[in-house]
Amino acid sequence: xATANRANARTNILGLTxxxxxAGKSTLCPGCGHDSISNQIISIAYELxxxxxxxxxxxxxxxxxxxxxxxxxxxxxxNAIHGRMPSVATGATLANHELIAIGVSGDGDxxxxxxxxxxxxLRRNVxxxxxxxxxxxxxxxxxxxxxTADEGQFLKYYGRNELPPIDLCLEAVIGGATFVARSxxxxxxxVQTLLxxxxxHKGTAVIDIISPCVTFNNSPDSTKSYVYGKEHQxxxxxxxxxxxxxxxxxxxxxxxxxxxxxxxxxxxxxxSYIKLQKVGEDYDPRNRSQAVELLDRAHRDQLFITGLxxxxxxxxxxxxxxxxxxxxxxxxxxxxxxxxxxVLDRLMRDLQ
Amino acid sequence: MELQLQSDRQALDQGRIVNEFAFTVATxxxxxxxxxxxxxVRALFKMGIPVNGKNLFPSNIKGLPTWYTIRVxxxxxxxxxxxxxxxxxxxxxxxxxxxxxxxxxxxxxxxxEWNWGKSRADITYYEVPVRDIVKxxxxxxxxxxxxxxxxxxxxxxQLFGIPLSLIREALSDNFGGKEKPIAMNFQVVExxxxxxxxxxxxxxxxxxxxxxxxxxxxxxxxxxxxxxGALFGGMTVTAWYPITPSTSLVDAILQFQHIRQxxxxxxxxxxxxxxxxxxxxxxxxxxxxxxxARAMTAxxxxxxxxxxEFAGLxxxxxxxxxxxxxxxxxxxxxxxxxTSQGDLIFTYFLGHGDTRHVVLLPGSVEECFEYGWRAFDxxxxxxxxxxxxxxxxxxxxxxxxxPFTYPDEPIKRGxxxxxxxxxxxxAQRGEWYRFRDYxxxxxxxxxxxxxxxxxxxxxxxxxxxxxxxxxxxxxxDWVQNMARLHRKFETARTLVPRPVVDYDxxxxxxxxxxxxxxxxxxxxxxxxxxxxxxxxxxRVRALPLTSEVREFVHSHEHVYVVExxxxxxxxxLIRMELPEDTTHTHSxxxxxxxxxxxxxxxxxxxxRERK
Numbered sequence: 015x016a017t018a019n020r021a022n023a024r025t026n027i028l029g030l031t032x033x034x035x036x037a038g039k040s041t042l043c044p045g046c047g048h049d050s051i052s053n054q055i056i057s058i059a060y061e062l063x064x065x066x067x068x069x070x071x072x073x074x075x076x077x078x079x080x081x082x083x084x085x086x087x088x089x090x091x092x093n094a095i096h097g098r099m100p101s102v103a104t105g106a107t108l109a110n111h112e113l114i115a116i117g118v119s120g121d122g123d124x125x126x127x128x129x130x131x132x133x134x135x136l137r138r139n140v141x142x143x144x145x146x147x148x149x150x151x152x153x154x155x156x157x158x159x160x161x162t163a164d165e166g167q168f169l170k171y172y173g174r175n176e177l178p179p180i181d182l183c184l185e186a187v188i189g190g191a192t193f194v195a196r197s198x199x200x201x202x203x204x205v206q207t208l209l210x211x212x213x214x215h216k217g218t219a220v221i222d223i224i225s226p227c228v229t230f231n232n233s234p235d236s237t238k239s240y241v242y243g244k245e246h247q248x249x250x251x252x253x254x255x256x257x258x259x260x261x262x263x264x265x266x267x268x269x270x271x272x273x274x275x276x277x278x279x280x281x282x283x284x285x286s287y288i289k290l291q292k293v294g295e296d297y298d299p300r301n302r303s304q305a306v307e308l309l310d311r312a313h314r315d316q317l318f319i320t321g322l323x324x325x326x327x328x329x330x331x332x333x334x335x336x337x338x339x340x341x342x343x344x345x346x347x348x349x350x351x352x353x354x355x356x357v358l359d360r361l362m363r364d365l366q
Numbered sequence: 367m368e369l370q371l372q373s374d375r376q377a378l379d380q381g382r383i384v385n386e387f388a389f390t391v392a393t394x395x396x397x398x399x400x401x402x403x404x405x406x407v408r409a410l411f412k413m414g415i416p417v418n419g420k421n422l423f424p425s426n427i428k429g430l431p432t433w434y435t436i437r438v439x440x441x442x443x444x445x446x447x448x449x450x451x452x453x454x455x456x457x458x459x460x461x462x463x464x465x466x467x468x469x470x471x472x473x474x475x476x477x478x479e480w481n482w483g484k485s486r487a488d489i490t491y492y493e494v495p496v497r498d499i500v501k502x503x504x505x506x507x508x509x510x511x512x513x514x515x516x517x518x519x520x521x522x523x524q525l526f527g528i529p530l531s532l533i534r535e536a537l538s539d540n541f542g543g544k545e546k547p548i549a550m551n552f553q554v555v556e557x558x559x560x561x562x563x564x565x566x567x568x569x570x571x572x573x574x575x576x577x578x579x580x581x582x583x584x585x586x587x588x589x590x591x592x593x594x595g596a597l598f599g600g601m602t603v604t605a606w607y608p609i610t611p612s613t614s615l616v617d618a619i620l621q622f623q624h625i626r627q628x629x630x631x632x633x634x635x636x637x638x639x640x641x642x643x644x645x646x647x648x649x650x651x652x653x654x655x656x657x658x659a660r661a662m663t664a665x666x667x668x669x670x671x672x673x674x675e676f677a678g679l680x681x682x683x684x685x686x687x688x689x690x691x692x693x694x695x696x697x698x699x700x701x702x703x704x705t706s707q708g709d710l711i712f713t714y715f716l717g718h719g720d721t722r723h724v725v726l727l728p729g730s731v732e733e734c735f736e737y738g739w740r741a742f743d744x745x746x747x748x749x750x751x752x753x754x755x756x757x758x759x760x761x762x763x764x765x766x767x768x769p770f771t772y773p774d775e776p777i778k779r780g781x782x783x784x785x786x787x788x789x790x791x792x793a794q795r796g797e798w799y800r801f802r803d804y805x806x807x808x809x810x811x812x813x814x815x816x817x818x819x820x821x822x823x824x825x826x827x828x829x830x831x832x833x834x835x836x837x838x839x840x841x842x843d844w845v846q847n848m849a850r851l852h853r854k855f856e857t858a859r860t861l862v863p864r865p866v867v868d869y870d871x872x873x874x875x876x877x878x879x880x881x882x883x884x885x886x887x888x889x890x891x892x893x894x895x896x897x898x899x900x901x902x903x904x905r906v907r908a909l910p911l912t913s914e915v916r917e918f919v920h921s922h923e924h925v926y927v928v929e930x931x932x933x934x935x936x937x938x939l940i941r942m943e944l945p946e947d948t949t950h951t952h953s954x955x956x957x958x959x960x961x962x963x964x965x966x967x968x969x970x971x972x973x974r975e976r977k
Contacts, residue, residue: 038836038837065818066820066823067816067817067818067819067820067822067823068816070657070815072653082825083825083837087823088820088822088823089815089823090813090814090815090816090822090823090824090825090826091823091824091825091826091827092653092656092683092826092827093825093826093827093828093829094649094652094653094679094828095649095675095676095679095828098645098646098649098675098676100646100649101605101641101645101646101647101648101649101650101652101653102649102650102652102653102656103653104605104639104646104649104650104653105603105605105649105650105651105652105653105654105655105656105657105659105661106653106654106656106657106815107653107657108603108637108639108650108653108654108659109602109603109653109654109655109657109658109659109661110657110658110659110814110815110816112816113657113815113816130642130643130646131642131645131646131649134641134642134646138639332639333637336634336637336638336639337632337633337634338633338634338635338637339628339631339633339634339635340631340633341628342816343602343603343635343637343654343659344602344657344658344659344814344816346602346635348600348776348777350626350628350635351600351602351626351635351660351777352598352599352600352739352773352777353597353598353625353626355772357625358594358598358770358772359769361594361622361625362584362769362770365584365585365586365769366582366583366584366769
């Protein structure tokens with residue numbers, strides 16, 4: 015039966031169906047924004063023909079951090095400890111720099127307990143897609159405000175939030191990130207485009223996705239709710255990500271026309287392009303001070319601006335900074351792991 | 367009454383004390399005296415005299431008092447001595463104390479310009495015009511303080527007999543052969559040497575005389591030894607956060623990193639990351655170990671506290687990592703520059719919930735080297751964190767040692783399934799589940815991320831899981847998993863280094879100890895034997911305790927567990943594991959922040975045995 019279905023199903027360049035990119039059934043609340051993000055990951059991985067064995071999925075603790083169990087079932091995964099996924103990702107990608115790392119975190123994980131690790135990850139430019147599934151609330155512990163919750167917001171058990179929120183995109187830009195984006199889990203097209211572009215980025219790609227918590231933080235006056243997102247999302251630009259034709263067969267899209275003044279094309283490290291089509295005001299995500307100004311304004315006026323907020327030519331990755339062997343450290347032969355006896359003899363003579 | 371060492375007594379009888387005494391150099395921290403002290407130790411070593419230097423320094427960058435003790439022992443004893451016969455008093459703020467702590471017949475060397483006078487009639491004073499000797503030379507202001515410390519090197523060399531040529535060689539070793547600093551320092555040594563010959567009359571009984579007891583030996587710190595061990599052990603990732611006294615371990619990794627570069631490209635095969643804190647350092651090595659690297663960190667007590675959550679995760683998620691704890695004194699900051707064996711219980715049980723870790727206990731720099739590489743084999747074989755407990759005394763002080771033995775076993779990666787092995791396992795068994803105990807030793811087979819096989823992936827988590835690595839909150843899954851981890855721990859018991867045992871069935875008293883106490887215990891046994899108290903000795907080299915410990919404890923009337931922490935932690939573990947032996951197991955726990963002395967052990971055992 016399964017075989018018959020398979021024969022009829024569409025397959026990608028690896029001969030896999032979209033089904034092959036799925037994993038366990040989600041145990042999150044029905045309608046959770048996080049599940050829709052997992053679905054977008056499945057979609058783009060299938061479309062791009064991602065080799066799942068090269069992917070590692072990493073997460074901290076929280077609802078968001080459970081999701082790696084719900085996508086790419088043929089990839090190794092590590093659900094680590096609260097707020098410390100960045101260090102685990104750092105170690106894993108140093109051990110084997112050929113791995114494609116997808117990290118999933120949340121606003122508690124990255125904005126509170128793990129804010130330090132988040133910022134140091136960016137400083138080191140660890141190559142990975144760093145997804146923040148941001149809902150402004152602690153779900154698993156039943157509804158406390160997170161550090162990204164709106165100032166003045168009211169929640170049933172915890173009353174009024176008197177503290178201003180932390181904007182993780184602003185933190186990322188200031189912290190030295192080279193790819194910073196914000197999106198909305200209800201905007202599957204934009205999420206997919208950013209995920210694809212993030213995977214093509216040679217460095218940490220931060221994607222802060224507002225992902226409503228249907229159980230604890232979905233009242234229309236919350237900036238993290240579906241209704242608010244749908245009604246208030248401001249597109250900074252229309253985004254497309256193009257993989258040029260020479261990566262044959264992975265995509266049927268060819269790059270569109272370049273219209274000066276209306277379109278910005280950003281060529282990425284792997285030869286792919288991001289095309290940004292102007293929507294409202296002029297905005298060039300390659301301008302750092304403009305990005306800081308925009309984020310600051312959005313933060314102050316509670317504007318839900320989505321898109322690629324900041325992009326720069328990536329600095330060397332940590333692997334490059336440390337001048338590590340091209341062969342992944344995990345695949346070095348024993349003779350490179352243990353110097354010869356003569357080397358020890360020489361050292362011992364020097365110490366005599 | 368203090369029992370004096372037999373050797374000292376014999377030497378005194380002859381009027382000359384040769385190669386069997388100790389001296390203390392009192393200076394200010396940050397004054398550069400470490401160079402002078404190292405030069406003295408190296409020169410004595412080059413004379414063929416067994417020598418050991420210990421730095422007793424404050425937690426301070428500059429200005430506070432610091433002491434360095436150098437012990438020479440023709441018989442090869444290297445433990446700290448509580449009193450030293452000679453004081454080189456170069457710090458005016460501590461000089462009164464330094465002088466008063468000298469035994470009768472002792473010697474004090476001090477700057478003439480202090481005009482201190484001679485407060486004790488029972489010691490010999492040598493006053494040296496330190497300032498005037500240095501003044502003759504054109505020394506840059508920023509070097510003057512350090513170079514001034516070369517005066518006492520010259521004085522000691524002249525008074526007690528170290529050839530100037532060896533001082534020069536030692537200076538050359540210290541400055542890596544760089545002629546300019548060697549010359550600048552040596553001119554001062556020479557001047558002080560000659561001034562002493564011309565102006566002081568030797569009136570003490572202490573002499574250095576050349577021997578042939580150090581030929582072929584090396585001098586190295588435990589931290590350097592550990593770094594070399596790790597580099598020969600195939601370590602590929604180190605992440606760390608600076609903390610005394612472990613910092614010099616990672617410094618040494620960086621210093622010797624060149625032996626681990628790819629020959630054609632010169633690129634590194636070891637990643638060294640200075641993390642933002644010890645939590646991140648632990649996270650980095652856990653991620654690296656999971657992905658297949660040989661990953662380690664080096665830290666001390668406060669860092670271990672921060673690593674607790676990751677240590678528990680790595681135990682439960684079964685990730686191989688190596689954690690060196692170069693132990694210092696006390697909880698919190700405690701005494702950050704003083705030695706201790708106070709983290710034994712902490713590391714053994716580190717983690718919330720039920721955790722027990724493998725802990726290796728090196729007792730010499732040779733073992734620091736050996737466990738440097740062996741810890742990775744054990745971690746990989748057992749798929750678990752392995753702790754190595756060194757301490758400040760072993761880690762930061764210079765020790766004489768036999769040249770290190772090249773690893774006598776190939777690198778052991780444990781049960782790792784690559785694509786072919788996984789295929790073979792699936793063909794043979796029709797299944798592979800990450801945490802299923804196929805061999806009955808509690809150890810599953812793991813795959814590494816990046817393995818090109820559609821069945822290779824598994825999900826790693828600290829959450830409850832079954833043997834298929836699937837999320838589970840079922841009690842039976844939890845209990846089965848814990849039972850398997852205990853089985854694995856029993857396997858660990860058979861793989862860890864066995865104790866070193868010196869046993870004679872005729873002797874009724876046993877001493878159990880571990881780590882850097884070894885020199886003090888060995889010396890104490892000789893002293894006790896001379897006083898008619900014969901002892902056996904077992905040095906524990908790892909936790910979990912192996913069967914030899916049980917046999918040893920069983921077979922003695924009295925067992926003294928000697929350790930350098932306040933609570934008697936090894937004694938507690940022995941009583942916990944061997945409750946039937948509780949009544950005849952006595953804890954001798956010191957924990958005074960200093961390296962252990964043989965005198966303390968002798969006094970305590972004598973007191974109990976001579977009741």
